[in-house]
Amino acid sequence: MSLLVILVFLGIALFGMPLALSLGLAAIGGLIASDVEFNLLPSRMMSAVNAFPLMTIPFFILAGELMLKAGMMERLIDLANTIVGRMRGGLGHVTVLAGMGLSTVSGAAVADASALGSTLLPSLKKHYGVGFSAAICAAAANLGPIIPPSGAMIVYAFMAGPSVSVGGLFMAGIVPGIILVVGMLVICSIIAHKRQFPLTGEPFSFAAVFRELKRSIIIFMMPVIVIGGIVGGAFTATEGSAIAVIYALAIGFFITKKLKISDLPEALIRTAITSSVVGAMIAFASVVTYMLTIDMLPHKLLALIQSLTSDPLAYLMLVALVLLIVGMFLESNAAYIMLVPLLHPIAIKFGIDPLHFGFLFVFNLVIGMLTPPVGVVLFVICGVSGLKLGELSRHVWPFIAFMYALLLVCMFFPQLVLTLPRALGY
Template sequence: MTIAVILAFLVLAVIGMPLAFALGLASLIGLLAGGIDLSVMPQRMLHAVDSFPLMAIPLFMLAGELMVRSGIMRLLIEFADALVGRLHGGLAHVAIVAGMILAAVTGAAVASASALGSTLVPSMRKSYDDGYSSAVIASAANLGAIIPPSNAMIVYALMAGSSVSVGGLFMSGIVPGIILTLGFMALASFISWRRGFKLTGNRLKARELAIRTWKALPVLLMPVVVVGGIIGGVFTATEGAGISVFYAFVMGMFVTRELKLSDLPDALFRAAVSAAMVGALIAFAAAVTFIFTIDMVPARIAGLLQSVTSSPEMFLILVMLILVTVGMFIESNAAYIMLVPLFAPVAISFHIDPLLFGFLFVFNLVIGMVTPPVGIVLFVMSGITKLPMARLIRNIWPYVLLQYGVLVLCMLFPDIVTALPRAMGY
């Protein structure tokens, strides 16, 4: 059955069928090949999406849509410009800092790329070339899946079961996210200096800086309330997502006063479409996971890897190399759903910290979102800037190498990932 599923999925994906439908047809073929009652398929699909934690994903997506329409992005950018606008690559730093703050609200790289790109590209084009601008924004958008809250981490925790908590994974991303942000800023400055880009931004007096900070304070408090409430146990990730929607709505209607009731239908529609794509992937992939379980694929993989190596470190390296390849060719949500049930139990059998393995798994596939040929964030930025993909790839590779460098750093020094969540009781 497993071989039938894999072959069918590869053929359907190669001919260009959307991943959700490819997964669905592949699982149907697998069930037929195994002589299993087809009524199992809708049961597994419904069970997979009938999840309270999963409701956080569409809510965080809606919060991101409301932020774009409510003028919150403008306040974020003005605040970031006041802080770092006069550095080499000033607008690039603005994009990175804004991306870091936006990551603490939307939880999704694609949403961050769309918001940052549509807002900052016109300004960045006046000072930098499109390749540099697009690469910086795409990299900053990737922080959306690392810094909590993270939709990718929610999906991972859902697929991994009770071995890891959403809150613990959220906390594991904070320190690496800060390291990644600082690394992006240093790299952006170096490239800007090497290419001779002019300085942007104005020197602000202390009073002007204080005014911009005061205006942005309600926005800056938003991730503190949402993430702080989740990790403090005040509410769940799903409830936190609902609060973020309410917060963004109130900000847009009564603080910035740029959000209109007429904006809500389009925001709801866009969030629903994005969430439906994720939900369809999870539902169809659940049937595939069921087939893998029946065929005892996780046990076979564990046996194979244990026959190759008994070292937890070597196992981790092998899995990371597999994910590097997978991330280049398979959409990340599909990869989580298909591979987490296979590798997470094996990692536990090798006595690897579930939090460390979960973060490295997510981070690796997040990097895949900016690596060709199936880098979804690259396609978003190419669509916004109308930049040829080849030129975007030429500019993005230093940022991709930096992200892989941070991944290796986290593997060599696990406390970077685990110290904070363990200190908080996860």
């Protein structure tokens, strides 16, 4: 029965059917193949989505939508341009730093890709050509799920259960996220010097940096307040996400004054659509997971893996290989919902730290959003830039290679991931 459920889901999803519907049909297939009553379906689905922590997903999505409509991108770009705009390849550096700033608000790679592509791509193409410009936008957008707050980490923590905290995963992403930013800046510089990109932007000025920093500080206070409050225990992740929405409304209406009442319906509709898709996947996946559980698949899988190896590092390498393949073909939310309940308990059995495994899992699937043939971020940037997928993939590979190198470093040196969470009591 387990094999039937998995094959039904993979077959339908890979042939282009929406993932939520694929999961639903896989769940029905599992019920047909088993002796379980069909009236189990609605109760399991309602139980899965009737969870207070899941409210963080729509709240953080809405906060990101509101901050973008409030003119946050323009301020982030202006600040980054005063700092690194005059360097060779300066607009590429600006894109990376803007992506880093945007990631502290939205937590979603797809939203960041759309914002960066529509805002910066026209200027980038004018100086650097469409290939490199599209690649740097795609790479910078992938910072969204790594640097907190991260929607991917919220989904992972929910699917993993009480052994993983959202705050702990958020903190686990900070140091690797900073290394990722620095690495992208270095790659951008190397390519810019190799191709002799022209200088852009105004000469560096401390006065200009101070001026733009003063204008932007109110934006950076949001992640400080929200993430700091969650980590410090002042409020839960769900309460923090609601505070982020209120903060975004206050900035848009009273600070930048670019957010209008007429902008709210569109932001709410986009949030509702995204949240409902994730909620539907979680609901149907709960039935699929239940089918796999009563068929003892987790125990069979654990026994199979233990017969192959007893080394935790070997298990991490095996999972990384599986997620590399999965990330090429499945959308990341579906992978979290389907695979976390299977692979996370096995990691605990192997004695692997839950936060370490959780970060590696998320990071691996985030890289998958840049890998063809089903790289969601690539599709967004292709739509904005007009490039074909193959052409964009040719330009983005240095960033993908660096991300996989960093993944391996984090795998072999867990202190890079765990030092900050441990220092904060996680």
